[in-house]
Amino acid sequence: MNTPALTTLTAVPEGKVISFESIRVACRNCTLMTLCLPLGLAPEDVERLDSIVRRNRPLHRGDFLFQSGDRFRSLFVVKTGSVKTFAQSPEGGEQVLGFHLPGEIIGLDAIDKDAHVCSAKVLETSAVCELPFGRLEELSVTIPSLQHQMYRLLSKEIAHETEMLLLLGKKSAEDRLATFLLSLSQRFRKRGLSPTDFYLSMSRHEIGNYLGLAVETVSRLFTRFHEEGLLKVDRKHIQLTNLDAIEAMVIRAPVEEFRRRIS
Amino acid sequence: MNTPALTTLTAVPEGKVISFESIRVACRNCTLMTLCLPLGLAPEDVERLDSIVRRNRPLHRGDFLFQSGDRFRSLFVVKTGSVKTFAQSPEGGEQVLGFHLPGEIIGLDAIDKDAHVCSAKVLETSAVCELPFGRLEELSVTIPSLQHQMYRLLSKEIAHETEMLLLLGKKSAEDRLATFLLSLSQRFRKRGLSPTDFYLSMSRHEIGNYLGLAVETVSRLFTRFHEEGLLKVDRKHIQLTNLDAIEAMVIRAPVEEFRRRIS
DNA sequence: CGCATAGTTGAGGCTCCTCAATAGCCGTGG
DNA sequence: CCACGGCTATTGAGGAGCCTCAACTATGCG
Structure with a gap:
């Protein structure tokens, strides 16, 4: 399931020898950067959170993270690159809902219905982490501070959408x-x-x-x-x-x- | 703290004698209606949730549930009547963010910053329940299904705002x-x-x-x-x-x- | 009854959309 | 190499939709 962590090493010169440990650390740090900034956890809990993160191989322009209607399994965190989310009509037209940059989380709107209500498409070659939501929920039962951070994360998203609402309305x-x-x-x-x-x-x-x-x-x-x-x-x-x-x-x-x- | 539950009995004919128990049950049922519909909990957990709910006396047109900048303490559930939320500028102008009808929850956008980012004003004589968020969080640590319902609730709000976004944008x-x-x-x-x-x-x-x-x-x-x-x-x-x-x-x-x- | 406020209706103007034509970029293939 | 088609971006002309301003009416409250 967990693909090896080559996704973060695009800047490494070809031919250079890298220890497995250094790859693991680099990847860990990248994950720390993207996940813990928004989540703000204590170090020992970060360790446990880190263990459930899946690091997929790099995605390319046009790839989908998920499509509207897909069963909801995971949240996604952009590590590098960018992703757009959009709703689509049967006719094939689309409505862009957001652009997601490194460090930003995608899929929070799918928890309620346990299904994705929009689609997510990669705009350029990107690295994306996957957080199986079931595992995350289990973990947040045992780590109250993680639960609190999850509430904050969801709340922040609501406040952000509110701002967008002002933007478009007025x-x-x-x-x-x-x-x-x-x-x-x-x-x-x-x-x-x-x-x-x-x-x-x-x-x-x-x-x-x-x-x-x-x-x-x-x-x-x-x-x-x-x-x-x-x-x-x-x-x-x-x-x-x-x-x-x-x-x-x-x-x-x-x-x-x-x-x-x-x- | 817990004001007696006369808020739900506006339809009771004047002069009719009511037992304390019937008041308690009526109020409980009202709370059940408004809270458990969105939360969808098992009966025994509803009991525990119910115990932390504060039932305030009826509010009147123009009363504030909270104002922008207030410390965040509680979520609010409209039982009867209606409430509007809005952001305001220093000049006194305002931007309406939403109208909230019975059964709907207010204040989810305040969790992140631990402060209210908008104000909530009562539009007509209304009954509103108060859910101290600290207590709710404690409870959700011990009741995984409550935690799940909270995630769903927050997620639903995000999905709803997304729809509004489409409305205003297009x-x-x-x-x-x-x-x-x-x-x-x-x-x-x-x-x-x-x-x-x-x-x-x-x-x-x-x-x-x-x-x-x-x-x-x-x-x-x-x-x-x-x-x-x-x-x-x-x-x-x-x-x-x-x-x-x-x-x-x-x-x-x-x-x-x-x-x-x-x- | 008079004032303040909310709501309705009309005239005119501005912003942004639509339609259309042109110019730049890119991959494919001659 | 350039030619070509396809796509994206830019620019212009005209028009639709909604806002602004203003006058008027209705309602509620002292």
């Missing part, structure tokens, strides 16, 4: 794209990656779908942001040259909204 | 109001109330705020739905005279959307 196209870029920036920063210089693994089409905007609108906004000096954009490569201004847009937006809606 | 004003009305209808039905004949406890302003629409748009839509024979509306009193047509609108909407967004 904000202009401009604010939506700014919020999206700022969110990416902050999530990259949290993972030690550059918050101002990154590649978008998703298409303009997917961004528009996610934000409730037409592709053309997204494209025009990128152009306008570029002209206004907020960022440099070359196809999928983004450089945020004026992060403050983008933050200001996002912060300011709700204030204006609220001013109009005084009851 | 649907027309017409579809939003139809979805809103259908949601109310289904939730009333689930609680044994009429799914086609009910009073709105919230203002047009609050509905518009919730759905991301201007008050005027909401008003115009009610008029149009009335003209089209979908419903009868007299101020806050709503009668859905063609529930099928409303369902058809909601179902059909995503299909058209998806057709346009084929990748």
Whole structure:
């Protein structure tokens, strides 16, 4: 079941000899990074949690983690790369629900019905950990702090969705794209990656779908942001040259909204 | 702490003599209805859960269950009446996050930060149960099935928010109001109330705020739905005279959307 | 009865979508 | 090597939907 942990070693020079122990440690550390940051457990419990994690081999663009309707077995944690989740209609169209970056957990919405209610597709070559949920539940019975962290994790997801709800319900196209870029920036920063210089693994089409905007609108906004000096954009490569201004847009937006809606 | 359970007896004729036992049982049953439906526990565990529930005296329009920033202590379950949750800006404006009907739980988004991230205000005279979360967590350590139900509850909330996300991101004003009305209808039905004949406890302003629409748009839509024979509306009193047509609108909407967004 | 608030209705404008055409990128194959 | 088709992204013109502003009506409360 547990595939050996080569998934974390893409940066290792070819031909270099590596001990089995060093692989195990590297993988452990990677798992620690991605799981324990959100879960915040004590070291000895991390050990026990680690023992139930499955490390699958790397996935490639277009691979599915799961599809809507699949029986729910595991949560997934992105280690490297990115994954999109989406709901799909019988006709083959889709609605993007989220983009998931390293350290983020996928599948929390499937616990209730014991079946996945959306699909998860890999956007670029990615490493993903699998957490069998049954095992996780068993473990959380014996580790109260794990249980507490699970509650927090689920609660955080709810609070996050609430923010998205505000975004889509109230904000202009401009604010939506700014919020999206700022969110990416902050999530990259949290993972030690550059918050101002990154590649978008998703298409303009997917961004528009996610934000409730037409592709053309997204494209025009990128152009306008570029002209206004907020960022440099070359196809999928983004450089945020004026992060403050983008933050200001996002912060300011709700204030204006609220001013109009005084009851 | 535990206020006597007169909250559930509003229908009892004045002057009628009631034994203490009958009050206790009535209240227990009410709690059972509201809590165990979503939680789905075994009877003996329900007993234990019931023992930690606080039954507060009835609340009135404008009362707060909690305000944004308050320390998180308890979840709340609406027994009768209705409650709205909203985020507010320093300027005093607000953004409605949800309307909560009998049987529904409030406060799940506060677990993560151990503080409330939104405020909850009572819309009409309401009875609300309080579940001290610390006690609930302790209990869920000793009752694995309660833990499982808690996970399900939180997961269900995430899935629900996801649906709202689709609603606000993609649907027309017409579809939003139809979805809103259908949601109310289904939730009333689930609680044994009429799914086609009910009073709105919230203002047009609050509905518009919730759905991301201007008050005027909401008003115009009610008029149009009335003209089209979908419903009868007299101020806050709503009668859905063609529930099928409303369902058809909601179902059909995503299909058209998806057709346009084929990748 | 008068004021404040909630709700309705109309006119006009802005934002964003739709449709359509063009330009860039990439793999395939001549 | 370039040609070609397919796909993604960009840009422009026009239009639909919803918001804004404003006036008016209805309701409730002192």
